[in-house]
Amino acid sequence: MKIxxxxxxxxxxxxxxxxxxxxxxAEVRAVVRSFSSLAVLARQELDWRVxxxxxxxxxxxAVEGCDAILHAAIGDPDQIEKMAASAVAACRAARIPRLVxxxxxxxxxxxxxxxxxxxxxxxxxxxxxxARAKVRAEQTLAAARDVPSVRLRPGIVFGPRSSWIVDAxxxxxxxxxxxxxxxxxxxxxxxxxxxxEAARLACTVPEAVGEAFLVGDAEEVRWRxxxxxxxxxxxxxxxxxxxxxxxxxxxxxxxxxxxxxxSLGLVRAAALQVPDRxxxxxxxxxxxxxxxxxxxxxxxxxAPPAPRLTAELGELMQGxxxxxxxxxxxxxxxxxxxxxxxxxxxxxAWLAWTR
Amino acid sequence: xxxxxxxxxxxxxVARLFYAPxxxxxxxxxxxxxxxxxxxxxxARMALAAEFPGARAVATEEAAWPGAQLAIVASPxxxxxxxxxxxxxxxxxxxxxxxxxxxxADAEAICAAARRAGRRLAAGHYKRFFPVHEWxxxxxxxxxxxxxxxxxxxxxxGKFRWPAASxxxxxxxxxxxxxxxxIGVHWLDLLRWWLGEPADFTYEDDALGGLEANAVIQAxxxxxxxxxxxxxxxxxxENASRFTFEHGEVRLVVNxxxxxxxxxxxxxxAWRAECEGGATNPQAFILxxxxxxxxxxxxxxxxxxxxxxxxxxxWVEACYARRRRLPLPWLSVEEQETADAR
Numbered sequence: 001m002k003i004x005x006x007x008x009x010x011x012x013x014x015x016x017x018x019x020x021x022x023x024x025x026a027e028v029r030a031v032v033r034s035f036s037s038l039a040v041l042a043r044q045e046l047d048w049r050v051x052x053x054x055x056x057x058x059x060x061x062a063v064e065g066c067d068a069i070l071h072a073a074i075g076d077p078d079q080i081e082k083m084a085a086s087a088v089a090a091c092r093a094a095r096i097p098r099l100v101x102x103x104x105x106x107x108x109x110x111x112x113x114x115x116x117x118x119x120x121x122x123x124x125x126x127x128x129x130x131a132r133a134k135v136r137a138e139q140t141l142a143a144a145r146d147v148p149s150v151r152l153r154p155g156i157v158f159g160p161r162s163s164w165i166v167d168a169x170x171x172x173x174x175x176x177x178x179x180x181x182x183x184x185x186x187x188x189x190x191x192x193x194x195x196x197e198a199a200r201l202a203c204t205v206p207e208a209v210g211e212a213f214l215v216g217d218a219e220e221v222r223w224r225x226x227x228x229x230x231x232x233x234x235x236x237x238x239x240x241x242x243x244x245x246x247x248x249x250x251x252x253x254x255x256x257x258x259x260x261x262x263s264l265g266l267v268r269a270a271a272l273q274v275p276d277r278x279x280x281x282x283x284x285x286x287x288x289x290x291x292x293x294x295x296x297x298x299x300x301x302x303a304p305p306a307p308r309l310t311a312e313l314g315e316l317m318q319g320x321x322x323x324x325x326x327x328x329x330x331x332x333x334x335x336x337x338x339x340x341x342x343x344x345x346x347x348x349a350w351l352a353w354t355r
Numbered sequence: 356x357x358x359x360x361x362x363x364x365x366x367x368x369v370a371r372l373f374y375a376p377x378x379x380x381x382x383x384x385x386x387x388x389x390x391x392x393x394x395x396x397x398x399a400r401m402a403l404a405a406e407f408p409g410a411r412a413v414a415t416e417e418a419a420w421p422g423a424q425l426a427i428v429a430s431p432x433x434x435x436x437x438x439x440x441x442x443x444x445x446x447x448x449x450x451x452x453x454x455x456x457x458x459x460a461d462a463e464a465i466c467a468a469a470r471r472a473g474r475r476l477a478a479g480h481y482k483r484f485f486p487v488h489e490w491x492x493x494x495x496x497x498x499x500x501x502x503x504x505x506x507x508x509x510x511x512x513g514k515f516r517w518p519a520a521s522x523x524x525x526x527x528x529x530x531x532x533x534x535x536x537x538i539g540v541h542w543l544d545l546l547r548w549w550l551g552e553p554a555d556f557t558y559e560d561d562a563l564g565g566l567e568a569n570a571v572i573q574a575x576x577x578x579x580x581x582x583x584x585x586x587x588x589x590x591x592x593e594n595a596s597r598f599t600f601e602h603g604e605v606r607l608v609v610n611x612x613x614x615x616x617x618x619x620x621x622x623x624x625a626w627r628a629e630c631e632g633g634a635t636n637p638q639a640f641i642l643x644x645x646x647x648x649x650x651x652x653x654x655x656x657x658x659x660x661x662x663x664x665x666x667x668x669x670w671v672e673a674c675y676a677r678r679r680r681l682p683l684p685w686l687s688v689e690e691q692e693t694a695d696a697r
Contacts, residue, residue, distance in 0.1 A: 018686070018690065019690070021693075022563075022686065022689075022690035022693040022694055023687065023689055023690050023693070024689075024693060034519075035519040035520070035521060035522050035524070035525070036515055036516065036517060036518060036519045037515075038519075038522060038524075038525040039514075039515030039524075039525065039568055039588040039589070040515070040568040040588060040589045041525075042524075042525035042526070042533065042565045042566045042568070043533075043561055043562050043563045043564075043565045043566065043567065043568050044563045044564055044565045044697075045527070045564050045565050046565070050522075159685070160685040161589075161590065166591070193687075346684065346685040347685065349684035349685055350684065350685045352684075353681075353682070353683075353684055353685075354587070354590035354591070354592065355510075355585070
């Protein structure tokens, strides 16, 4: 079997290339957006193509002759929707027998209610643009009945190179780490190798066509089970996290919830609107003052770094139940191949390796 | 003083992003005149020609030499030897972009050709012109109040963002090395410049039959100094170098040419210092070009000679020759076995 991995230079794509080739599970064709994206993939002598996943014709040319596409490309919400349409058109044009689309458990909302499963109705009026885009992308795939596609809905995908690992470590090191309610919310984790095992099955199992599957780790994982070992790996611990309550979170992307640099950026942008003549007058007035007193803003001590609070992550951290992967087990024969603790160990081994 | 006439050979990303603005800066000063831009790819050479309206745009080197005094060779490394030798044969001096050649043997052949022809050959190791790197060289001499240099820790890299115009950066048929050859060669040149030849070293990278994206060198010098160099095109690194002396520590940020952070043993706090009037990264690039132009005009050797570039490349090759695979601790046992077999 030859799998075209679209978005092969991203976190999931890079691991997918390793997992399929070094694990001798399938032949791979890496499809990337630009030559620069070959930098890490070039460690192996690989079959590769450069194609924009938004360009259906280019994508069709890049995947031609493959038995399946694993679509792992990322983008902003607008791109996510367009990439789905482009992938469908490319599969149709190149007659690809199987399209495995990496969707997200976010299509059910950030903190799905108990009893949520694949057949739960999807709403495209979810509050977050990323989740809405994933829903619409799935709708595009489901509507294209002539294209044999499978939709996988993972939650928090982690592993080597994952931003979940890198960002959590950085937040601990910069004193900006936080969690909600002691990190006791359910984390819908899936180690990247488990997702790839589901993708492998989705590429081959006939009954998978046209279906969507929630996939996750075997264990019920709490956010503290995930975040605390990362903190400890970089010299932190429980004390590294600001323990917040849901009421501390911003409604949605309000100014209060944005990082400090963003609001500074707004101030700078506003300053750019001030005419140069006025700036010069202010500057010359300041320069003319014989002994200028400290400005009011100088009477402060350096503030500790502010955590980046987003409603999206806040809701994710308030999960109350583990999403089931019973359907994937039944139809695909999916079993998580790496235990959560081992996945985290490998991820942290990677983190240490980058130092 | 008439400007030195320059032929720019190779109009890819490094020519566009580094040499073109540096040449413009020296044109303004009347020190150079770009006579020719040369690249077999018409789009690339016409884009460069548009920046230098007085220059001829040509597709082959033979057409580039007439009237040129200095060739800047900025093509992919596998072409450097052929182009440098042709320049020398035409009586033209050369500034050759790093790495000096695709192989150390080719680099030595280029140096020999320059000597035979009586031409000047400079290697594009412009980071020697960073004020902070000159400062380290002086301090590493051991006569400063900081005392002897004990250890150097360097980490450079992150996700690869160079706007590669082709796949040549990533194909063994086009280039013999990955991150070590690309950004590591600068550090190996600097380490030699600061400390001389190492007594011993080890080298590990993550190539699996292709070109490495991560590499680690550990080296030791006869005087006892040690260094660890971590390079990546893959994962974010600290992008800093740390120098531990007998009586203090100095930290530099990669590509910040004239700031350093210093901590002196027995004194509180870490202090940030700026070299007054010191060159920035782009200015250091211009300064090397200015030095080479002056060398051409004055008939002297440039500060960074071809032999320096060849020596750095010999070290790169010695690394590849004694390569061990970096452990990849996230691979499964089966994957490790496949990786070991590559």
